[in-house]
Amino acid sequence: MSQPFSNQLVRCECCPRQCGVNRRAGQTGFCRIGAGALIAHAGLHQGEEPPISGTRGSGTIFFAGCNLRCVFCQNYQISQEFKPAQMQTLTTDKLADEMLRLAQAGAHNINLVSPSHVIFQAADAIVAARAKGLAIPIVYNSNGYDSVAALRQIRGLVDIYLPDIKYLSNDLARRYSGASDYADVIPEVLREMLDQVGHLDLDDDGIARRGLLVRHLVLPGAADDSRRCLALLAQLAPDTHVSIMSQYSPQHRASRCPEIDRPLTVREYDEVTDYAVELGLENAFIQELRSRHRYLPDFHRDRPFE
Numbered sequence: 001m002s003q004p005f006s007n008q009l010v011r012c013e014c015c016p017r018q019c020g021v022n023r024r025a026g027q028t029g030f031c032r033i034g035a036g037a038l039i040a041h042a043g044l045h046q047g048e049e050p051p052i053s054g055t056r057g058s059g060t061i062f063f064a065g066c067n068l069r070c071v072f073c074q075n076y077q078i079s080q081e082f083k084p085a086q087m088q089t090l091t092t093d094k095l096a097d098e099m100l101r102l103a104q105a106g107a108h109n110i111n112l113v114s115p116s117h118v119i120f121q122a123a124d125a126i127v128a129a130r131a132k133g134l135a136i137p138i139v140y141n142s143n144g145y146d147s148v149a150a151l152r153q154i155r156g157l158v159d160i161y162l163p164d165i166k167y168l169s170n171d172l173a174r175r176y177s178g179a180s181d182y183a184d185v186i187p188e189v190l191r192e193m194l195d196q197v198g199h200l201d202l203d204d205d206g207i208a209r210r211g212l213l214v215r216h217l218v219l220p221g222a223a224d225d226s227r228r229c230l231a232l233l234a235q236l237a238p239d240t241h242v243s244i245m246s247q248y249s250p251q252h253r254a255s256r257c258p259e260i261d262r263p264l265t266v267r268e269y270d271e272v273t274d275y276a277v278e279l280g281l282e283n284a285f286i287q288e289l290r291s292r293h294r295y296l297p298d299f300h301r302d303r304p305f306e
């Protein structure tokens with residue numbers, strides 16, 4: 001029998017931080033998560049892009065902790081301010097059972113939200129869930145700050161990659177997310193993901209079966225960097241599917257950076273989406289710039305999205 005993926009937590013290099021701590025022995029690194037995956041919320045979710053949410057919802061599993069510290073994080077309650085004692089630490093079998101429960105509830109897919117720092121715990125659970133009969137696609141919904149080496153090790157387990165491309169400026173990445181090499185890492189991460197799963201493939205009902213869908217959140221005052229991000233995607237392949245998101249809201253500690261302590265304007269968003277058209281990125285999901293509060297979850301409630 002092959003070794004569990006999570007054996008690699010003895011010297012953690014799961015993500016580009018490469019902390020080298022022994023999480024199996026209870027040590028923690030930048031992400032503050034040890035050997036067990038902490039689950040902040042699990043349930044059917046309608047708020048993703050149409051090919052992911054479909055009609056019945058995406059079976060989201062929100063992991064607590066994160067390997068980025070975005071000052072504007074909408075999920076800061078569970079990514080940065082989480083209290084482990086209030087959350088479930090799930091073993092491989094329990095996490096697999098949670099996936100099966102969501103599938104039985106009608107989910108189109110299992111959507112692992114913020115998995116980069118628990119990639120190997122999630123991989124073990126996917127293997128266990130498949131052995132128990134899980135038949136729907138697995139979505140890896142990450143911030144893009146992933147280890148290419150780790151992604152290569154889980155090749156074949158993920159059906160749909162749903163990464164962010166947050167920045168192509170290390171200055172912005174350092175200032176807003178505490179990751180001074182994000183822009184160096186993300187191009188190779190996207191190439192690896194595309195190589196593993198190809199372009200987004202939809203069934204007859206428009207629901208994603210497999211492939212890559214990249215997200216980009218447009219930030220106030222950062223249109224030049226947004227353009228660079230879209231140009232990279234066009235260079236990767238013009239038929240790359242991209243979701244250009246407008247829901248930026250100055251949450252959490254955004255007030256520490258005055259230039260992003262305001263909402264995005266319609267004009268800023270339109271400039272970026274117009275550029276996507278100029279680049280020939282035809283497979284772009286574009287949002288209405290509507291009420292931003294619609295998208296803000298509150299993880300202190302049982303139903304964070306209602």
Ligand code: SF4
Pocket residue numbers: 012013014015016017018019020021028029030031032033067116117118
């Ligand atoms: S997953 Fe956590 S402990 Fe491991 S390298 Fe990344 S931040 Fe460090």
